Amino acid sequence: MTHFADEARSRTARLLRMAATHDERTRARIVEYAASTPDPPLMGPHGIHTTGCSHCRQTMWMQRDLWVCSSCGRMEDV
């Protein structure tokens, strides 16, 4: 088991804990989401926020006061 796999697994576990659901279909969707999206930046003081990229429609993460696309690198003001 690699370190990366450990990280990915713990992220999935964290998302499942946040969802706090025992609905198997919801949990399956969360696992799928975690596996199909890029890893978020390190958790900052404001937590993690995401939005859709207007350019490539992939996930953008909020980094300080900027949205940064995880796929194409586009940056937008929040």
Ligand SMILES: [Zn+2]
């Ligand atoms: Zn993009």
